[in-house]
Amino acid sequence: MKNAKLSSPERYVALANVNNKTALIASRLILLLSIALSLSFTARAEIDYLETPAFLSDKAPSGLLLDIVNTGKHLVAVGERGHIIYSADHGKNWQQASVPVYVTLTAVFFISPDVGWAVGHEGVILHSTDAGKTWIRQLDGYQVNKQVITQAQQLVHNKQHQLQTVTDKDQHEEITYQLEEAGYALEEAIEDDQAGPFKPLLDVWFANEYQGYAVGAYGILLQTLDGGENWTLISNRLENPEGFHLNSVASTPSGAIFITGESGAIFRSTNEGENWDRLTPPYEGSFFGITSKGDSIVVFGLRGNIYRSRNNGDNWETVKTNANTTITAGMPTRSGLIVLVGNAGHVLFSKDQGKSFNVTVRADRLSLSAITESTDHHLIAVGSRGVHKLELP
Numbered sequence: 001m002k003n004a005k006l007s008s009p010e011r012y013v014a015l016a017n018v019n020n021k022t023a024l025i026a027s028r029l030i031l032l033l034s035i036a037l038s039l040s041f042t043a044r045a046e047i048d049y050l051e052t053p054a055f056l057s058d059k060a061p062s063g064l065l066l067d068i069v070n071t072g073k074h075l076v077a078v079g080e081r082g083h084i085i086y087s088a089d090h091g092k093n094w095q096q097a098s099v100p101v102y103v104t105l106t107a108v109f110f111i112s113p114d115v116g117w118a119v120g121h122e123g124v125i126l127h128s129t130d131a132g133k134t135w136i137r138q139l140d141g142y143q144v145n146k147q148v149i150t151q152a153q154q155l156v157h158n159k160q161h162q163l164q165t166v167t168d169k170d171q172h173e174e175i176t177y178q179l180e181e182a183g184y185a186l187e188e189a190i191e192d193d194q195a196g197p198f199k200p201l202l203d204v205w206f207a208n209e210y211q212g213y214a215v216g217a218y219g220i221l222l223q224t225l226d227g228g229e230n231w232t233l234i235s236n237r238l239e240n241p242e243g244f245h246l247n248s249v250a251s252t253p254s255g256a257i258f259i260t261g262e263s264g265a266i267f268r269s270t271n272e273g274e275n276w277d278r279l280t281p282p283y284e285g286s287f288f289g290i291t292s293k294g295d296s297i298v299v300f301g302l303r304g305n306i307y308r309s310r311n312n313g314d315n316w317e318t319v320k321t322n323a324n325t326t327i328t329a330g331m332p333t334r335s336g337l338i339v340l341v342g343n344a345g346h347v348l349f350s351k352d353q354g355k356s357f358n359v360t361v362r363a364d365r366l367s368l369s370a371i372t373e374s375t376d377h378h379l380i381a382v383g384s385r386g387v388h389k390l391e392l393p
Helices: 035-042 141-165 169-195
Strands: 065-070 075-079 084-087 105-110 116-120 125-128 136-139 201-206 212-216 221-224 246-251 257-261 266-269 287-293 296-301 306-309 327-332 338-342 346-350 358-361 368-373 379-383 386-390
Touching: 065 386, 075 105, 075 116, 075 379, 116 201, 116 212, 141 169, 212 246, 212 257, 257 287, 257 296, 287 338, 296 327, 296 338, 338 368, 338 379
Parallel strands: 065 105, 065 368, 065 379, 105 201, 201 246, 246 287, 287 327, 327 368
Antiparallel strands: 065 075, 075 084, 105 116, 116 125, 125 136, 201 212, 212 221, 246 257, 257 266, 287 296, 296 306, 327 338, 338 346, 346 358, 368 379, 379 386
């Protein structure tokens, strides 16, 4: 099960805003840059990817895959074009699942051998109850957009009410400014809704079969308390006025839930997602994931940046390596290692709970986006050109 893998890999793509805003890159694989979003924007008049099932393809196991998990029964991997594949023999042979959408899928999580969720582009959340063989759609970007508008409308209403009741001149000026900002956010939410469901979800994590979270671009944070029957936008619980992309969500042995994102964003909840603290970042670049071993928490991201905390994220120390490429995913192994993977074939492993890492580079130099451990103790990664077995020195 994925609780052995405390960080879901990043599923990052180049995200272009349809309103001619500055292009934002939160990408874990440069390869994915223009593939799926260009399809979503240019071909919608010809085909609705939310209503088109994934095509069956013999090449699915060798295509671009962005996440993989060991459910305890199957290995399950997800990727471009709605591809979900599963293996019952430790990755030797793969079968393609029945998937109701054709969008790029970015993350997968199983809470038990049979019950799991996958998320992806166009705000999609999928659910499986048969170990990943078949999937149904629980949510899409149209529904997310409506919730964003509702939340923005509520904020405008709240600021209008505050403005009517405040008497202090300085407070009146500050709330007037906040009301203007809220109005701009509402206008933007309406424009985004008109543009379509372009906001991708990038990671998903569940505490149990009922309570789970999905995170994504533009600060999207969703919560379910009923196994995904209903998803609620709770982005307003985060101190994230910039709308930074949220790249990963995971738990640590302490029971805390962490969210990492762009521009050094790290959020932590110690009360099951009810409240979130924005932690002081150790640097200003993007974090693509988090993993844990013992009392060590390790975050990683752009240009090989790795930081370690031994007090639940209150303070961070730099972990120096000679890797200078983006690190996209990591996990603790049953043998006691922490293993990280990234672009250009980089594989890093630590024997001391993340205090230091040895760096290796695969001969094929293919970018890797996710890693898991098979039941027979082999490390299986996915990324460019599909599935890869890893060999550590």
